[in-house]
Amino acid sequence: MSTHPEPALQTTGLRKAFGDHVAVDDVDLTVPAGSFYGLVGPNGAGKTTTLAMAVGLLRPDAGSARIFGVDVWHDTVQAKALVGVLPDGNAMPERLTGREVLTYLGLLRGLPAGVVAERTDELLQVFELDAAERTLVIEYSTGMRKKIGLAVALLHAPRLLVLDEPFEAVDPVSAATIRAILSKFVDSGGSVIISSHVMALVEQLCDHVGVMSDGRVVAAGPLADVRGTATLEDAFVGLVGAQSRGTEGLAWLTA
Amino acid sequence: MAHSMTPGQADLAHILIRMRLALLRNSLRGDRATNLYFGVLLGLALAAGTIVVAVLWPAYLPLALAVWLIGWIFGPIFTGGGDETLRPEYFAMLPATPRRIAAGLLAGAFAGPAPLVTLIALLSLPVYGWRHGPAGVLIGLAAALATLTTMVVISRVVVAVIGLFVRSRVTAATAGIVTGTALALSGNGWAPAVALGTTDTLAWTQTLVRVLPSGWGVAAIEASWPLALLILAANGAAIALLLLAWAGLLARRVVSAARGGVPARRGTPRPFPAAGGARIAAAKELRTWWRDLVRIQLLGTAFSYALVFPLLLVTIDSWIMVPFTGLIAIVMAAGVSANLYGVDGTALWLTLMTPGAERADVRGRQLAWLLVVGPAATVLTLAGTAVSGQTWAWPWVLGLLPALLGGAAGLIVCIAVTSLVPGTDPHKRGGNPLNTGADEGAESGLAWLMLVAVPTIALPTAAAILLQPWAGIPVGLLTGALSFWGLGRIAHRRLESHGTELLSLMKHGPAPQPTGKGTAADLPLKHRVAVTLCYCVAWLPTFPQGIVPMIFKIVGIQDPVWFLALHLPPLWQWPTIIFMITLGLLMYGYAILIPMRISSAP
Numbered sequence: 135m136s137t138h139p140e141p142a143l144q145t146t147g148l149r150k151a152f153g154d155h156v157a158v159d160d161v162d163l164t165v166p167a168g169s170f171y172g173l174v175g176p177n178g179a180g181k182t183t184t185l186a187m188a189v190g191l192l193r194p195d196a197g198s199a200r201i202f203g204v205d206v207w208h209d210t211v212q213a214k215a216l217v218g219v220l221p222d223g224n225a226m227p228e229r230l231t232g233r234e235v236l237t238y239l240g241l242l243r244g245l246p247a248g249v250v251a252e253r254t255d256e257l258l259q260v261f262e263l264d265a266a267e268r269t270l271v272i273e274y275s276t277g278m279r280k281k282i283g284l285a286v287a288l289l290h291a292p293r294l295l296v297l298d299e300p301f302e303a304v305d306p307v308s309a310a311t312i313r314a315i316l317s318k319f320v321d322s323g324g325s326v327i328i329s330s331h332v333m334a335l336v337e338q339l340c341d342h343v344g345v346m347s348d349g350r351v352v353a354a355g356p357l358a359d360v361r362g363t364a365t366l367e368d369a370f371v372g373l374v375g376a377q378s379r380g381t382e383g384l385a386w387l388t389a
Numbered sequence: 390m391a392h393s394m395t396p397g398q399a400d401l402a403h404i405l406i407r408m409r410l411a412l413l414r415n416s417l418r419g420d421r422a423t424n425l426y427f428g429v430l431l432g433l434a435l436a437a438g439t440i441v442v443a444v445l446w447p448a449y450l451p452l453a454l455a456v457w458l459i460g461w462i463f464g465p466i467f468t469g470g471g472d473e474t475l476r477p478e479y480f481a482m483l484p485a486t487p488r489r490i491a492a493g494l495l496a497g498a499f500a501g502p503a504p505l506v507t508l509i510a511l512l513s514l515p516v517y518g519w520r521h522g523p524a525g526v527l528i529g530l531a532a533a534l535a536t537l538t539t540m541v542v543i544s545r546v547v548v549a550v551i552g553l554f555v556r557s558r559v560t561a562a563t564a565g566i567v568t569g570t571a572l573a574l575s576g577n578g579w580a581p582a583v584a585l586g587t588t589d590t591l592a593w594t595q596t597l598v599r600v601l602p603s604g605w606g607v608a609a610i611e612a613s614w615p616l617a618l619l620i621l622a623a624n625g626a627a628i629a630l631l632l633l634a635w636a637g638l639l640a641r642r643v644v645s646a647a648r649g650g651v652p653a654r655r656g657t658p659r660p661f662p663a664a665g666g667a668r669i670a671a672a673k674e675l676r677t678w679w680r681d682l683v684r685i686q687l688l689g690t691a692f693s694y695a696l697v698f699p700l701l702l703v704t705i706d707s708w709i710m711v712p713f714t715g716l717i718a719i720v721m722a723a724g725v726s727a728n729l730y731g732v733d734g735t736a737l738w739l740t741l742m743t744p745g746a747e748r749a750d751v752r753g754r755q756l757a758w759l760l761v762v763g764p765a766a767t768v769l770t771l772a773g774t775a776v777s778g779q780t781w782a783w784p785w786v787l788g789l790l791p792a793l794l795g796g797a798a799g800l801i802v803c804i805a806v807t808s809l810v811p812g813t814d815p816h817k818r819g820g821n822p823l824n825t826g827a828d829e830g831a832e833s834g835l836a837w838l839m840l841v842a843v844p845t846i847a848l849p850t851a852a853a854i855l856l857q858p859w860a861g862i863p864v865g866l867l868t869g870a871l872s873f874w875g876l877g878r879i880a881h882r883r884l885e886s887h888g889t890e891l892l893s894l895m896k897h898g899p900a901p902q903p904t905g906k907g908t909a910a911d912l913p914l915k916h917r918v919a920v921t922l923c924y925c926v927a928w929l930p931t932f933p934q935g936i937v938p939m940i941f942k943i944v945g946i947q948d949p950v951w952f953l954a955l956h957l958p959p960l961w962q963w964p965t966i967i968f969m970i971t972l973g974l975l976m977y978g979y980a981i982l983i984p985m986r987i988s989s990a991p
Contacts, residue, residue: 212744228816242670
């Protein structure tokens, strides 16, 4: 466990409304340094919006976010140097190849050219993107896009990773690779927060969990505390109050 | 039991029309709605004008209708691929033949303001037919419907052809050159016509505008009964053929894998330079220019227009425009680069998440634009002036060249971040590479703004040249350098302070306001009317009543034409010219600054 006194990520009272719809309402999250944090919740719970506000990609209506004690909205530059981000569904420099994206962003961050080349090579190999050297990002498949996004998040060796749905659309082999990379990162003192709706995955990877529903955090803390004696999935269903409606309706489909 | 039948043709058309209207309704929010209303008002005024032509100057009706046809053909190319509210991809899995889907989509295409406005303009046909009796009215009505359908289908086929065949840099550049040439012809095409034969020019153009699909209606009205019916039948057959072609093109489009307007065949990419900051951002941007077929096509349009427009005048032995070829290219290239950040979509997040990257990105885009446009424009300017033999033009072009280049490189980034028009992210666009998903009216408004703003920046240089010809060079260099630096600085400052808001704008569109609070982001109506009016009218005092008579006076042309200043006593001529230019600039300033001030107010 890390001995860092400041939490890796702390949000206080984050709020965001789109028109009349309040997407995120008064969200307090604490990701302890050195933890692997899973943010779970049903579709539309506000996970993506929360993470975007936490890293400085979406201005909150109220509240604040700190990365290792650095205020994201005041000391923007300092905070951004500490974090690697994988947002959900954003565009990339679409007309560059994967290698070019990493080279460009590494040099733009001021890393020495030698270091950039070395890390780019390694990242492309690990994520198995080195076979598509002449493919532009705009031509990538959904899974490839996710992987180049992860590579971008890792490139500058940040101390905190904020990953929105990192396993979505990724094939099982790549998913295992990503799991291994993230676990190793946490073991060496890094901190990770991922959002997901795959409970089994979160249960297996994470040591801390936050459960969101309707824009609010309904439970948060160490995994063991949140799930109690049941599985995370049962705890989640209990917390979110979702009922399986699969058995009713659609009679015409089975007729 | 599974249903394998789709609804009948009429039902399918009905459903698609309703779907289109629902989509249109949902997209009409805030500024977009107001833009639409003003667009429709402008269209109605033009339609009324067409009917007036049919009543007062019937000889020019075929020409007026040809202008509508040109609008339908070239409009989509400039305004981002035309209306794609109903994307063919949505219906790819519908169990129906491509022909039926195409017919349904065509019906859906009619459910919008543009075809309605065009139909009103085409009512000029029955009005014209009245001169030929009740039968003329009847034929006119039938011809109006047939012509409208023809125009809409032609427009769709053009977009489909470009979308499907522009797959390499060569085809993209070719499409651009064709568009640019056609644009230049529509401006200066009279010159070669005059040169070809001064006597039967009129007869020649009269035939031409009747041969175009827009002129078939007039031809039918003027013809005898059987011939009229034959022309209408031929029009119907042409529509059927076009529809067939469109169906084929659509069917190929929805199953074609190539997306995003990327050249199919590419060499191994050259490694990035081992630089940082603005240079590395410029390297990224240059690769984007080279690998985006839409950008290549738009550049082709800009440069071919700049080349052909002055050359057409050479056919009547007027070389006066040739030295300015490169300068026209700069202004046009700035016009097609107006929405530089909007076209990249949410890729902005990477710039925002990289500490200090905003400045590098803005400067890099400026440098890349200069590298793409600058050398060619400089060569065109030097060669054009030398070849034309217009020695008086040297101080003008040498002073204006740096002013326009630097001014444009500053304005493209400044306007791109202050007036960004959000579109669809490049990787989420459909099979039509031209379509950015942006608000077409707003996007072309931005291009127009650029076409006006870039020359405005060079006005001090022009003034300096008037006072002392060779003073233009230092003033031009200074103007260019200051604009490049200063406007770029405004842009990256703005990106640093408002980058998150720009990203939200691209990700979520214009922010919906909580109901009951009113839409503060929209201009109040009186300002909107005034701003629209200024945009529409300001060119009048600035260019034809200001700058053109100024040039006439300097060059020493005696003919006063319709320039107010030149009709006045000499004592009043210069004050009038200066007043006109000032008035025009004030109107432009108001139209540009008021929306910025109101939108940046909390």
